Amino acid sequence: MALNHIGRVQEKLKNYAQAEQALEESLSIDPAQPGVIQHWVHIRQKSCEWPVYKPLHGVSLADMQRYTSPLAMLALTEEPAVQLLNSQSFVNRTYGLAQEHLCQGRTYQHQRLRVGYVSGDFREHAVGFLLPGLLQGHGPEYELFAYDFSPEEQTPLRMQLKNGFHHFKSIHDLTDRSAAELILADEIDVLIDLHGLSSGARPGIFALRPAPRQGAYLGFMGPTGMPWIDFVVADRQVLPDELTLYFTEKPLYVDSSFLPLVSYVNDDILVERHQVGLPEKAFVMASFGNTYKITPDMFETWLRLLHKLPESVLWLIDDNEASTRNLKAFALARGVAPERIVFSPRTGHTVFCARLKLADVFLDTYPYNCGSTSNDVLNAGVPLVTLYGKTLVSRMGLSLLKSLNLDQNAAPNYAEYENKVVAIARHLPEASAKSCEINLNNFKINYF
Template identity: 45%
Template sequence: MPESSVLSVNLDTAFLNALQLSEQASLEPMQLIAVAERLGTVRRHTDVVRLYQSWLAHCRSTADYIVQFNLGVTLSQLEQLPAAEQAYRSAIQSKPDFVQAWFNLGAVIERQGRADNALIIWQSMLDHPLVGPELNRELYLMVLNSMGRLMEETRQLNSAEAKLLASLQADPEQPKVIQHWVHLRQKQCEWPVFTELEQLSLGEMLKATSPLAMLSATDDPGLQLATAQRFVSERVNQRVAELAPRSGYQHERLRIGFLSSDFCLHAVSLLTVELFELLDRQAFEVYGFCWSREDGSALRARVKSAMDYFIPIGALDDAEAAQLIRQQEIDVLVDLQGLTSGARPNILAFRPAPVQVTYLGFPGPTGLPCVDYVIADEYLIPDSEKPFYSERPLYLPVFQCSDRQRPVAALPSRAECGLPEDRFVFCCFNNNYKFNEEQFDCWMRILQQVPGSVFWLLADNQWSQANLCARAESLGVARERLIFAPRVAPELYLARYTVADLFLDAYPFNGGTTANDALWMGLPVLTRSGRTFASRMAGSLLTALDLPELITRSLSEYEQRAVELAKDKQQLGGLRQRLKHGRENSLLFDMPSFVRSFEAGLSRAYARLNKA
């Protein structure tokens, strides 16, 4: 058979001829790769694998390692990961310094759930070295960035920060790397978070900061909006055709879709599950569009059972997911994700529903032109702050829903929590990335003014704990006065609140679910309100409870009020009694009333379609 037969315009003919030549050990590597590339272009990956395997079984060449590598790539595309791993290993055996094969080997091992092994592979590339600042520089950055990402995902925060720092020192013009590096520093309470590097100014760091990280970094609403809009301009494809009719549909019952990756044991589901359950099925159909992990939790099962239709979209790309939502003719799509981790704003960009709303997941402006409304209350977004939102506020009497059925474990003693029996216990169980120097230093001044008091914190990670203790000691507060509580199941966590005296909220990123939980368990929450959504969340909850005495508006007022309450048992006891009454009688925990207001709000928004 002439070798030119593999150049046939007919791809089937070229493929069969190439197979025959490979079995005769007569197919040259370049001809093999040419046919394989043609097959790959039309996604005939199974045929590509068959051709490569046939050639490797019958032919020999100094290019074996390239064929093995290409086979590994194709097997990876087919999700045949163990076979892909073996192909990469064979390529490396043929050519030990084949850098790209080493990198891909780590990647395919990671995809099989062996994170530690992947990190070992990539670290070996740095140690030998196969890559470096002046050696295969592009792959050097890929190795460092992949290691940083995976280390962050596996909670090796300090090592992740170091890898990303090395990457930025080699190439500071990497906005996505800066974004993760900044947030890693926030998570570890590495202060100041924004530390100028060579060839990387503070302004460039600020520009690359993620919308989520910016909620903790500043109380400037304009900067938060600008950050969100920059993120959207860089990451969201706004040049796509809208799928849903702008005039809406004419359904007998309004179809509400909830969009989230947090339909699992997550703060969003902890707050929303009873909302899903209580929506009036005479007037509404409820859909859940989910790309959440299957965590096997009772909460996930409860969320799924609360939906009329629960539709997984994790295996679909954004365009496919948007098309699926459009096919359901959803009237109002409520995005519970915003710009938080795992968000898929490109689904919303297709406008698969005529009305699109952001709620709860991201406490700030999304900057998304495709989002029409943000659910809020008049305390959360006063008239003066409306210009700093890309969305129109959809006002309810109170913005946050709750779950009255949240399970609570047996109440512990202070001794069981590692707390002193006779001391005043301040607490803050917010994630540590919400902390900053100004707020923490204020907390330490409060401790100094309340002799013997202790501060009970979440043991978020070992690096933040060490940094917080070191900061306390530098300010003259013994590290023993900071007591760290490990993460536990939600029912155990809720029970803890009953042994604390006062919750000290963070600023400018207030507690959301944590503040709600503390108040539900009868623990007064002292907060500071600013101008941003994130800095007004706890104030909104306290307003709904008619407890304005616990809302402050400056750092000095916050500090003074905390000390005052710690030294006045009668006043604090009175607040506890009012809080206990509020649990049964306030707007905040009256879920049937909240659900009716939520339904009315979405119905108003949908009715405006025909008035526009």
């Protein structure tokens, strides 16, 4: 127990090497700890410790895969069936919730359809940044309710989100049952889970079925495997008919991309290349997804691009000491000089959006594409090159680009991905996305 607590504290502090060591010592005492294995795997992902699954005494490869978290699995496999089985296994193992039907037999005849959103991310978060566009996409025929358990923060976005709902109710201090009873009393027609299987989820609310129809959206980009979730909001690019087989939820399709476009670009904030250590005349290839989304195959592809484009640099986030160290060592072992990769620390979202303008191209990750970050990239006028596959999470970039008629930058394999980046480098003025007009009002959602 002591080692596990040490591991979690060090993980929270992003001291991933120390966290991994503590959890490995714990597993050496008792290998039969699914929760510890789950965190150990994700820590290795976030540290870019490759291969992620390494031999560990007493823990089989099958156990490592079985107890990998659903979020981590989205970045580890491009097989949709594996993602579904992993999510179902996680739900059965972790929650064990007995379904109830609080709303059974109830029918409502409201003048406006009442839609409730449940989230702990009504704040500066990847989900929160996309929500203004979502809320604006509802017509006057909807009455919007927020059931909020977010950390309180005094930010303009938090206030914007509070003002974007007709009713904003805190459930932070309520039990799952009390929250469900509140939703039931509000006679919500459609209830949306903005967490899915991501951190902070409260599936106990939905297992009680306080609303006749319950769906998942934005918080988890894969099948939840939760039997109390009826549908998932998607589009036909990100979830074509042949992939719906791998979802327990039925698709609720929206026109255009299922990811709403929201601009946070502030033209008053100017950042110059020398301020972040970028060479003035270099071709800058940026990738700012979370480090656990970087895989060996993807990073090898980026390093090949550095070899093909001698005047280029790769620009990454300096997220934690372990991943930065490991990526530098990996690149050096493949003949890439340290100065060819520039690491920048995380910053506030407004400055982050301003920094994006310094890039010449943005390199999407695979099999876990960027979502909210890609929204910022496109609004900054930077070309996005994405690789798409057979899973929803690997098709988010395709969805966004297709909606903007820029899908010539979406590739079905690594070779074409490389070719598209090289083409942009050689024809930069023509390839720039700065000439395209992004319609920020292209998102319209219809619930039944």
